[in-house]
Amino acid sequence: MIGGYNEEDWLYQEIFSKDPNEAIQEAFDLLGFPGSGDWSSYMVEEISLAYRRQCLRGHPSRGGSARNYLKLQAAMELIRAFGHETSEEEAMSPRKRTFVLDDLALVRELELSNSEAAMEADRLPVARLEELNRALDEYILRQMCFKSEIVAEIARLHENSAYSILGVAPDASDAEIKKAYRLVAMQCHPDKGGDKAEFQELHEAYEKIMEQRRSSANLAKSGGGPMPSSDEEVEPVDPKPKAPEEDAEASPDDAASADGEAASDEADAKKDERGEEDATDAQLLAKSSKAAEEASRYAKTAADFAHQAAEAAETARSGRDTHRDALPLTKSIAHSAIVLTLTVVKAVRVVGYATMDVAAQCRLAARKFTAESCADCSTEAMTLGLEALNAALSCAEVTEVTAAELSRDSDDVEEVLAERFLGAAVRASLAAASASNAAMSAAIAAVEGNRQCIQAAQPPEGAKPQENAEAEEKSVQSEDESARSESTSEPGDAEPAGARAGARAETAEEAALKRQITQRNNNHKVLQRLNAEILTHQQNVRQFLQANRQLIPEVSCEAKGKVQMLLRDYAHEVQLELEQFDQYSNLAEDLPLALKQSGLLAPLLQRQVLAIPVCPKARVLKMAALYDLQMTFQVLEQEIFSFARRRMTEGAVDLEPLEVVIEKVHKELQSYTDGAA
Incomplete structure (x- = not known):
């Protein structure tokens, strides 16, 4: 719900709990630059090169640890902060980013x-x-x-x-589930004075669990596809990168750099880096191909099971029409349609994840190979992958409702019950068909995106090898000079080579x-x-x-205390920002505007709601509100709002603009918990 990366405890222990000098020392040591407070003998390029090499070598997608990779990034940020005075050359460097x-x-x-x-x-x-x-x-x-x-x-x-x-x-095992069901059922059974609705909910939950487990076991025995068990989450494309099998083989350059033999030689280091970049290109294509193949395979699985669900619904319809007394058979077939639809949900979810992974690789390829077709495919795959995930979610909701209908006890006559069971089977099959269609569209987009990535990575026909580029350029220059020396100024002659080169450059820029x-x-x-x-x-x-x-x-008191302490620090920073406004400022406008532009409160005070705020302070505020809403209000009041009121009162200005801001903050934070503190 918050959208943050929850590693604050680990980062604090590893880095921010230490003395600054110790943290800087460890940061330089991590990048391979030992020293005792004086690192002036090292070039900026050396440190940057070492950082890039370690990033390539230790990236989670290549088998590295996510925490170690995060620590490496934090170390580089500490080094940048330590050497914040940049040289003129660095300031003018095209790599310097100014937009945040x-x-x-x-x-x-x-x-x-x-x-x-x-x-x-x-x-x-x-x-x-x-x-x-x-x-x-x-x-x-x-x-x-x-x-x-x-x-x-x-x-x-x-x-x-x-x-x-x-x-x-x-x-839990089946025996543990049955034991828990009997224990709770004895307590809430209507004959024992319990609530009938609660007992019915308990019974439906038990039936749902056992039906899921039976269906998963049947699928595994019949070989109905590579689907996981009901309590096993399918994650073909983990948003947190992990070590893929295709990365098991390292290039010779990777091996040399891993041995550390080229650490002191800048030329060898650059060679290693080029080799690692080539491996990264191959890795990009391997990931894209694997995800596209996975999307195709599971889209076919979804289509097969959706077809079986439709056949089950049709069988239930024909059985009801031909055998009026076959109520148990109709209910059993409806159950089968629901089980098949649950399998479709899992398969479509896999397709959505895989297609989104292809979209991510297309986006990387569009930047790396400057291929416009990859950018278009990235957008298409992203859209259809999200639609597949949404379709899987909608199908799961429909399946849950229809399963509840089959489990619900009723005193209706058999014809009414048969109609209800048939309706449940039909709705489940239609949901399965809709989700399967979304998966097929997403899989097609994934395959096309993978094809565009492969084409973008291939050099154009007739392209010269990289090592001959310099020689070719010199040859072209000599030919141009020769052509210029032999050319005349008479009308009708060919356009000078210099003009052609300028036209080519202009076209490339456009x-x-x-x-x-x-x-x-x-x-x-x-x-x-x-x-x-x-x-x-x-x-x-x-x-x-x-x-x-x-x-x-449950949230421990220790966790609540940590978040509230961090929130209090951030709120105090906002108070310090407000102190810059004195009696000569336009307090009625300046103070509310400062609150609206502060990193802590800005996302809460905009017309457009942000699902994931950029500033981590705002995410901490969200977390604090979820943990303890009233305490969050109290911290904001003590550190920010009461101080702002006092300032505006001393300046004899209207408090209404400030109160509007405060009310908006309270309303937004309240919406996170729907009033549940």
């Missing part, structure tokens, strides 16, 4: 219409477009990861809700600008779509947890 995407800039981006974003892209220079696209790319990748995480979490909550009603863990504009427009559309869909899923999580409060995990 904050929450206010993100809100502005989301509020732009497609036409307004396109007009703005036409006016911006290429360098500015590159910076903007780079920032949006990073944020969109974060959205993609979080979208897959929250969809998986919703699925897990739905699957675990029945277990929570019984008070057992999802990995093509680069066009690619950046296209990427800018695609980023804008994907950003708006993802933000809206994540907001919807966050609302679904809140509603589901409000209806199933037994699934809300």
Whole structure:
């Protein structure tokens, strides 16, 4: 719900709990530059090269540890902060980034219409477009990861809700589940004075669990596809990168760099880096191909089981028409249709994840190989992958409702019951067909995206090898000089070679600008779509947890205390920002505006709601509100609002603008918990 990366405890122990001098020392040591406070003998290029090499070698997608990779990034940030005085050459370097995407800039981006974003892209220079696209790319990748995480979490909550009603863990044995059911049933049975509705809910939960387990066991025995068990989450494309099998083989350059033989030789280091980049290109294509193949395979599985669900529904219909007294048979066939539909849900979910992974690889290929076709395929695959995940979620909800209908006791006559069972089977089969169609569209987009990645990575026909580029350039220059010396000034002669070269350069610049504009427009559309869909899923999580409060995990007092202490520090920083305004300032406007622009409160005070705030302070505020809403109000009041009121009262200005801001903050924080402190 928050959208943050929850490693604060580990990072604190590893880095931020230490003395600054010790932390800097360890950061340099980690990058391979020992010293005792004086690292002036090392070149910036040396440190940057060492950092890039370790990033390539230790990236989680290549088998590295996610925590070690995070620690490496934190170490580099500490070194940058330690040497914050940049040289003139570094300041003028084209690698220096000046645009930072904050929450206010993100809100502005989301509020732009497609036409307004396109007009703005036409006016911006290429360098500015590159910076903007780079920032949006990073944020969109974060959205993609979080979208897959929250969809998986919703699925897990739905699957675990029945277990929570019984008070057992999802990995409990059948015997433990039966024992828990009997124990709770004795307590809430209507004959024992219990509530009939609660007993019915308990019975449905037990039947749902056992039916899921039976269906999974039957599928495993019959070899009906490579589907996991009911309590096993399918994660073909983990948003947190893991070590793929295709990365098991390392290039010779990787092996040499791993041995550390080229650490002191800059030329060898650059050679190693080039080799690692080549391996990264191969890895990109391998990931894209694997994800596309996975999407195709599971789309076929979804289609097969959707077809079987439709046949089951048709069998139930014909059985009802021909055998009026075959009520148990109709109910059994309806159960089969629901079980088949649950299998479709899992398969479609796999297709959605795999297609989103292909979209991510297409986006990387579009930047690396400057292929416009890859950028278009990335947008298409992203859209259809998300639609597949949404279709799987909708199908799961329909299946849950229809399963409840089959389990519900009723005194209706047999004809009415048969009609209800048949309706459940038909609805399940239709949901399966809809989800299967979405999976097939997503799989087609994944295959096309993989094809475009392969084409973009291949050098054009007739291209010269890299090592001959310099010689070819010299040859072209000599030919141009010879042509210029032999050319005459008479009319009708061919255009001078220099003019042709200028035309080629101009064309290349125009093509680069066009690619950046296209990427800018695609980023804008994907950003708006993802933000809206994540907001919807966050609302679904809140509603589901409000209806199933037994699934809300307990939060320790220690965890609450840590978050509230961090929130108090952030709130005190806002107070220090407000102290800069004196009696000569326009307090009625300046103080509320400062609150609206502060990193802590800015996301709460905008017309456009952000699903994932950029500033970590805002995410901490969200977490604090979820942990303890009243305590969060108290901290904000003590550190910020009371101070602002006092300042405005001393300046004899109207408090109404400030009270509007305070009310808006309270309302937004209240909405996270629906009033549950």
